Amino acid sequence: MANPRESELHYPLGEALPAVGEVLDIAPGIRWVRMQLPFALDHINLWLLRDEIDGVRGWTLVDCGIANDATRAAWEQVYAKHLDGLPVLRVVVTHFHPDHMGLAYWHCERWNCRLWISATDYHLARVASGSTVGMGGDAAAAFFASHGLLDEESLAKIRARSSYYPSMVPAVPPAFRRLQHGMTLTIAGQPWQCIAGFGHAPEHISLFGAGVLISGDMVLPRISTNVSVVDVEPEADPLRLYLDSLETLTPLPEDTLVLPAHGKPFQGLHARIDQLREHHDERLDEVRAACAARPCHAADLLELLFKRKLDLHQTTFAMGESIAHLHALWLAGELRRERGEDGVYRFTKV
Numbered sequence: 001m002a003n004p005r006e007s008e009l010h011y012p013l014g015e016a017l018p019a020v021g022e023v024l025d026i027a028p029g030i031r032w033v034r035m036q037l038p039f040a041l042d043h044i045n046l047w048l049l050r051d052e053i054d055g056v057r058g059w060t061l062v063d064c065g066i067a068n069d070a071t072r073a074a075w076e077q078v079y080a081k082h083l084d085g086l087p088v089l090r091v092v093v094t095h096f097h098p099d100h101m102g103l104a105y106w107h108c109e110r111w112n113c114r115l116w117i118s119a120t121d122y123h124l125a126r127v128a129s130g131s132t133v134g135m136g137g138d139a140a141a142a143f144f145a146s147h148g149l150l151d152e153e154s155l156a157k158i159r160a161r162s163s164y165y166p167s168m169v170p171a172v173p174p175a176f177r178r179l180q181h182g183m184t185l186t187i188a189g190q191p192w193q194c195i196a197g198f199g200h201a202p203e204h205i206s207l208f209g210a211g212v213l214i215s216g217d218m219v220l221p222r223i224s225t226n227v228s229v230v231d232v233e234p235e236a237d238p239l240r241l242y243l244d245s246l247e248t249l250t251p252l253p254e255d256t257l258v259l260p261a262h263g264k265p266f267q268g269l270h271a272r273i274d275q276l277r278e279h280h281d282e283r284l285d286e287v288r289a290a291c292a293a294r295p296c297h298a299a300d301l302l303e304l305l306f307k308r309k310l311d312l313h314q315t316t317f318a319m320g321e322s323i324a325h326l327h328a329l330w331l332a333g334e335l336r337r338e339r340g341e342d343g344v345y346r347f348t349k350v
């Protein structure tokens, strides 16, 4: 959802954006690459960090873009023009989502280098790339139906979307190097701290070094991070995990330059964390009030929580978010969950 307090953030590069296939230098040794996405969220930011590994000078790439011809062509242009004649030495992926993971296999093959990622997200990417688990298909449709999404047309589309992840991540590198919370990566002689975050992906890794936070999808300036319950973990409490994860970012300095995966680089990390907390507190209050008035299922709350017309892609995200807000209150003991004779879960204030 759009950030009503965006003006509290500072964009040090103003309105500047790198064109497709071009880069913008944003700090010494850090280049911003921006690739297009075929969604309502129409772009992703990717980062090139000057590096040196085992005496070889080159670049560390952070996040990859989805696997399609346009993105590969844009990367070829970046490679030809903007690597200063040096190779990519490693590929870091913040989390398994297709816009971040998609071309990891292609980059690693092309440069004969290693993928670095959390073990949880690596293994989920491999599973998801090779099957339909959790990303659509019958199980996802049944899950959404159990939370009140009963529109047959939407359910049919979700059922049909059985190769959603593999279409954007057709292959995953056969081996990886594990990133974990608290690890330090040395990039061009500088220490970068790995910070795990939860609730958006199973084990998202952000990187903090040289006064810069590569925040992936955990902190975005303009939209709130998607926090969804999905069918493979139907009783999950991702909103609680996400809000707790924001706490691990609050010790970082106020003047941290945040490099988000979507939107523009910004300063104002602490303000943004406050805004995100406030945003979810308001949504939770709306859910509390609705469930005090009558038993509600997740689909009942879509209009209340999102206040706009949603396409199918957005509806699946929105359903996941609606369930996440219900679960945060249910698992904290504020709501009671009951499954009706129609098979739908409804939540009522205790």
Ligand SMILES: [Zn+2]
Binding pocket: 095, 097, 200, 201, 217
């Ligand atoms: Zn993501």
